[in-house]
Amino acid sequence: xxxxxxxxxxxxxxxxxxxxxxxxxxxxxxxxxxxxxxxxxxxxxxxxxxxxxxxxxxxxxxxxxxxxxxxxxxxxxxxxxxxxxxxxxxxxxxxxxxxxxxxxxxxxxxxxxxxxxxxxxxxxxxxxxxxxxxxxxxxxxxxxxxxxx
Ligand code: HEC
Numbered sequence: 001x002x003x004x005x006x007x008x009x010x011x012x013x014x015x016x017x018x019x020x021x022x023x024x025x026x027x028x029x030x031x032x033x034x035x036x037x038x039x040x041x042x043x044x045x046x047x048x049x050x051x052x053x054x055x056x057x058x059x060x061x062x063x064x065x066x067x068x069x070x071x072x073x074x075x076x077x078x079x080x081x082x083x084x085x086x087x088x089x090x091x092x093x094x095x096x097x098x099x100x101x102x103x104x105x106x107x108x109x110x111x112x113x114x115x116x117x118x119x120x121x122x123x124x125x126x127x128x129x130x131x132x133x134x135x136x137x138x139x140x141x142x143x144x145x146x147x148x149x
Contacts, residue, residue, distance in 0.1 A: 032092030055082030
């Protein structure tokens with residue numbers, strides 16, 4: 001019985017490998033990109049690309065384990081959801097109201113340590129933000145927020 005179960009699971013694991021995720025990045029128009037439009041320092045740019053752009057842009061780099069189902073499905077889900085909520089590659093297409101709202105949210109998420117997602121930083125150590133980096137990124141984002149008169 002146990003043997004059959006294990007065999008069944010093994011077959012299932014092999015079969016699901018045929019259900020591939022789509023790894024083509026959506027088209028990229030650099031003129032609409034957050035970094036192009038807001039000119040951050042190289043340091044801030046580095047933090048954004050390393051810690052946020054895999055999920056919040058059309059410039060995702062897929063790691064090797066993105067070839068392994070069901071991890072690949074879970075990963076793709078995060079990317080789809082991340083882009084849906086906030087896509088830095090299409091920043092220029094957002095209304096000013098939406099941009100301002102997203103900037104507020106970024107500060108909040110980074111301040112609370114919610115972003116980048118901890119499941120991501122456990123595999124991408126370089127993406128983890130130190131308290132100084134959190135501070136730097138939030139100070140920069142705050143300069144983009146228009147104060148209400
Ligand atoms: C591993 C993928 C991943 C990474 C890396 C990541 N995010 Fe996210 N982000 C998500 C997902 C998924 C959501 C939506 C679900 C949620 O809020 O947990 C989200 C939501 C957000 C939201 C909320 C947007 C809204 O309108 O609700 C903000 C703001 C945000 N992320 C900012 C960032 C910033 C800034 C970074 C880099 C410092 C970052 N994220 C890194 C996946 C990611």
